[in-house]
Amino acid sequence: MSVSESSLREDIVRAMQALDARGLNRGTSGNVSARFAGGMLITPSGVVASALTPGSIVHMPLEREPEDEGLRPSSEWRMHGGLYRARADCGAVVHCHSRHATILACAGRGIPPIHYMVGVSGRASVPLAPYAPFGSDELAGLVVEAMDGGFACLMANHGQITIGRTVARALAVAEEMEEQAAIYWGTLAIGGPTLLDEGQMAEIFRRFGGYGQKR
Numbered sequence: 001m002s003v004s005e006s007s008l009r010e011d012i013v014r015a016m017q018a019l020d021a022r023g024l025n026r027g028t029s030g031n032v033s034a035r036f037a038g039g040m041l042i043t044p045s046g047v048v049a050s051a052l053t054p055g056s057i058v059h060m061p062l063e064r065e066p067e068d069e070g071l072r073p074s075s076e077w078r079m080h081g082g083l084y085r086a087r088a089d090c091g092a093v094v095h096c097h098s099r100h101a102t103i104l105a106c107a108g109r110g111i112p113p114i115h116y117m118v119g120v121s122g123r124a125s126v127p128l129a130p131y132a133p134f135g136s137d138e139l140a141g142l143v144v145e146a147m148d149g150g151f152a153c154l155m156a157n158h159g160q161i162t163i164g165r166t167v168a169r170a171l172a173v174a175e176e177m178e179e180q181a182a183i184y185w186g187t188l189a190i191g192g193p194t195l196l197d198e199g200q201m202a203e204i205f206r207r208f209g210g211y212g213q214k215r
């Protein structure tokens with residue numbers, strides 16, 4: 001196994017365990033993948049985060065299930081594969097049922113421009129992909145469509161999904177989306193948010209361009 005493959009497998013295990021430890025996911029729900037060697041490395045179906053090992057991560061093609069006798073991939077492999085095929089800039093995918101993102105998704109809401117950190121999603125607001133059953137081709141298509149040019153979307157009556165160049169980045173976006181979902185949910189409880197306007201969000205994206213350490 002190459003160094004890059006083993007470190008990606010470790011990144012995926014660490015991300016699943018971080019989601020669990022930070023209360024963003026529970027049990028066997030949620031899944032994480034990384035693009036690798038023309039296909040992807042993805043969490044197996046039905047294994048709790050604490051029991052995952054780098055060796056239990058499944059290597060598979062983007063468009064069909066693996067034929068070997070090993071562990072089955074996550075039942076959501078179609079939406080992971082669809083995102084890699086649609087987005088050349090997608091190196092990793094994180095999907096989870098974090099509580100506040102799921103509350104909004106079950107109420108038929110995305111996240112509007114309530115705070116500048118919504119911009120971490122790559123857009124001024126986070127869209128909601130329409131409902132389709134988990135694991136279906138239909139859901140994969142709806143998620144790819146809703147993701148469009150952004151890095152995050154909510155999934156109706158289900159949860160949230162994020163992408164990034166790396167597993168760490170997709171995980172960071174998922175954590176921020178949960179925080180923004182919680183803030184939006186909180187504002188709805190006290191009369192609703194005051195939204196940022198288009199010009200204010202455009203200014204935020206200009207500032208994001210110069211944000212962070214220069215070296």
Ligand SMILES: [Zn+2]
Nearest residue numbers: 029030134159
């Ligand atoms: Zn799910």
